Amino acid sequence: MCYQYLNGYRLVVPFIDKVTVNARETWNGQEIFEVLSEYFHYNKSDAIDAIFGNRVLVNGGVVNCPTNQIKSGEKIKLYFHRHEPEVLNYPVDIIHVNEHIVVVNKPCSIPVHPVGRFKKNTVIEILRA
Numbered sequence: 094m095c096y097q098y099l100n101g102y103r104l105v106v107p108f109i110d111k112v113t114v115n116a117r118e119t120w121n122g123q124e125i126f127e128v129l130s131e132y133f134h135y136n137k138s139d140a141i142d143a144i145f146g147n148r149v150l151v152n153g154g155v156v157n158c159p160t161n162q163i164k165s166g167e168k169i170k171l172y173f174h175r176h177e178p179e180v181l182n183y184p185v186d187i188i189h190v191n192e193h194i195v196v197v198n199k200p201c202s203i204p205v206h207p208v209g210r211f212k213k214n215t216v217i218e219i220l221r222a
Contacts, residue, residue: 096222102179105213110175118165125149125169126159133171148172177214185219 095106120128129140129149141159143149149156150170151163163169181200189196197216199205205216212218 098182099179101182103182103214103219104179105177107174107176108213109172110212111170111172113168113170116163116165116167116169120163121165123163124159125151125156125161125163128163128169129171143171143173175212177212178210180214185216187220 095108097104097106116128120132125144126140129135129143130137135143144156144159147155147157148171151161151167153168153170180202183200185200185203186198187195188198197220199216203214203216203219204211207213207215207217
């Protein structure tokens with residue numbers, strides 16, 4: 094894990110992340126460009142960049158045409174550059190551990206587990222580091 098510390102904040106060095114989803118039945122027959130725009134909230138230029146940058150795969154094969162039609166159940170994998178929000182650089186203190194529970198004292202700005210835009214700047218990942 095690569096953290097940086099600056100002005101009282103813990104930052105995650107930007108990294109390449111991926112998401113994998115199975116195409117929904119409602120996507121059947123839609124173009125990959127439409128799926129990226131509507132479901133993944135890509136703007137038009139980012140969707141085109143992802144497609145022509147070989148960062149969109151369907152069933153393991155690179156998609157290089159924005160009009161490629163999706164079939165329900167296909168596995169779509171997207172690679173993208175992730176920037177996580179910073180959190181306060183205060184320690185995460187372990188208060189108690191037993192076979193059932195871990196009790197910690199943490200800053201309010203750090204989520205416990207990956208959620209939303211946080212994947213690595215979480216209590217779970219900080220304790221693993």
